[in-house]
Amino acid sequence: MDATARLIELLGVDRVRTEPIDRMVYAKDSGVTAGEPAIVVLPETTAEVAAVVRIAAAFDMPIVARGAGTGLAGGAVACPGALLVVLTRMNQIVMVDEVGRTALVGPGLINLDLSHALVGRNLHFAPDPSSQQASTIGGNAATNAGGPHCLAEGSTVAHVLGVEVVSADGEILMLGGAAPDPPGYDLRGLMVGSEGTLGIVTQLLVRLTENPPQTVTMLIAFDDINDAARTGSDIIGAGLVPAALEMMDHEMIVAIENFVSAGLPVEADAVLLAEVVGHADGVAEEAGVIRSIAVRNRATDVRVASDEDERALLWKGRKSAFGAIAQAAPDYYLNDTVVPRTRFVDVLGEIYAIADRYGIRLMNVFHAGDGNLHPLVSYDASQPGMTDIVVEAAHEMVCVAVAAGGTLSGEHGIGLEKRDLMDQVFTDVDLDAQARISQAFDPARRMNPGKVLPDGARCFDRPSS
């Protein structure tokens, strides 16, 4: 029996896809790379995932895990001959513990579906990537996803207490759990952010966050983007860490207003969206500090929303950004890089200069509070060579951020697209150390090979054990 026959025997013909059309459907994530899998499977249980992994091992097939395919780094793009394991059918909410503030969920559960299921319980799942209507919690964990509210709450890793994993040899392991500080190495902390290269996550125990008693959202407009950037830096410099601190530049504001009427000030050069949460008295004071910092930096308008409807309106623009971009040009390249928060004004300037030099259209919508820049290029990929130019410009922007003491990715991950930039931030010795980790989990190099670590990362002899 060949691999396909074995898989059909396990999952039934409906959940094993090998037709060209299926392979094409799953050939891309939301980035710019592509690769067709040999076989696509749709398991529904952990036991099925484990059996699938064992079959792949028996036939020496590489395995690529996939959630919703909203990734922007090519992490879920198949390598040649790969078995693509699509986890979207494992989307159950197994348990919600309101007292312990945890939930046990399947990896295919869509991020926003969890928070919807929690309505009325005064709890929510804090990581809120802009893709939260589509991306899966398994994918969020695999990329250590961020979102506007990860500024104060931390990225996904701070919200994943435990993961059930199918290892490269088909074993089912629980890493971490509801109890704090489990003895031994923090393998949970390694699994999160490992982009499917250390195993397949088949269940997650996530931490739930209490809803704040009070939320104040502010939209602050500026005539000069540098004033907005400085306001962002100054807020952090004052020791304030708001719940969210997002920035949009003029191009972005205009694109959004053309797409939905969110009431953004189209004449502004940039806006900051700041949100403070907490106890009513504390929130008012923090909002006051933010306002005075903004005014000192020549803010032209400060709009404050305190009820739900007003808040929703202020966020509507931010949340519509990607829809707006999709409408503005046929294709876009969404970059992701981080700089120290003190360097953010200069780096932003350099990024605009790179865009000018390449003659490409740049928009910016990003997480100002944690220095996580998302320079976004909209372009037409049907123009020959255009994608290459855009990717080259994007890489230059990342290198500028790295030179300023930053790093390659704040939340989208490395995948394929930034793999060959890893040597910008890590030495050969550092990369070798990371390769040792991957080797410890996956000696046969079966899980998502060719992602995250550049070829030849293991530059020293394999340790004898």
Place this chain on the structure above:
Amino acid sequence: MFRSAELVTALRSVTRELFERLRDETVDADAAYVVAPASIEEAAAVLAAAADAGIPTTFRGGGNRRQTGAPAAADLIVTTTRLASIIDWRPDDLTVIVGAGLPVDDLESEIAERSQTAVLPETAAGSTIGGVLAAGASGYRRLRYGPTRDRVLQVRMATGYGKVVTGGSPVVKSSTGYGMARLVTGSLGSLGLIGEVTLKLWSRPLAVSTVRVDDAAAAYRRTYRPLAVLETPDGASLYLGGSANQVAAQAVAIGGRASPNLAWPEPITDPVRVEMRVPAACVEEAIRWVQRIGATRWIAQHGVGIVSAGIDALDVAGVGAARAWAESVSGALVVLAGADDRIDPWGTPPPSIEIQRRIKAAFDPAGICNPSILPGRL
């Protein structure tokens, strides 16, 4: 295994000059040899030589936690006393880079100048940042700010195979490669020496308060994000932080006796110390268990799930029963101090022990770094 005279001969033959230069005369050596490297590169050279010669090695910061885990019978001690400075404090970025040998209190008092905190353990006088990270220890304020590991952004270490490795990223948010900084945090020196770390900082709240309450769990449920909720045999307290108005309003709402400071309990110093680590919802039951095994003093962290306790003498059967319960609720009972041959400090090894073993072998192929300190005697 080497002992004194033999060891010194072995060391000298390996890299005599190196070891002599780094030899630390200030530390009273209960092992044969103590060295104090002044750079991570020197530490890596020491470890390379120790690995070559197969010399069991341990690391020392403040020396407060020497008992934990199976005490490694080490012939070489590498201390971090010369890796003890604040390398780069960036108050406007809310980050700091420090040498691992820096005492926790020194860092906290320095950055308090700009009203910042690294949220390191509050009552760990004499502990170093490297020691706290190696132990994976967190302060009580983890309830509000999360555990220490969430703030370890980047680590530079000397590995057991004698190389200087940087893991993690120097910024507050990253999805760039594996979570090496998370792996190293809590690894108890079993992978090598932590030399330098980048930490994320928070602002200290403008006002704080400690409010005595009768029912910790109930008061916690009614209070938005206290800094900590602790219970001891002397009673329970909520620790609040925020603006002056907020803290005052919260204290009134809770309705207990409030004092305008953070009155942390005295650390437990009994010769035998255990720590229950259980799901937060099981704290009250864990308190009953430590009482049952004869705890004279204990500190329970509500909302977190840790109950640490001091006992006069190790009751092996009692601790075994308490451990069985803790493990049955997917937690653990760790014997922090006073463990002996009759009881394993960690309990049942985790199901991922095979992968853990491979990681240990990958970073410490000669098995010289704090040998057998980890669960499963890795």
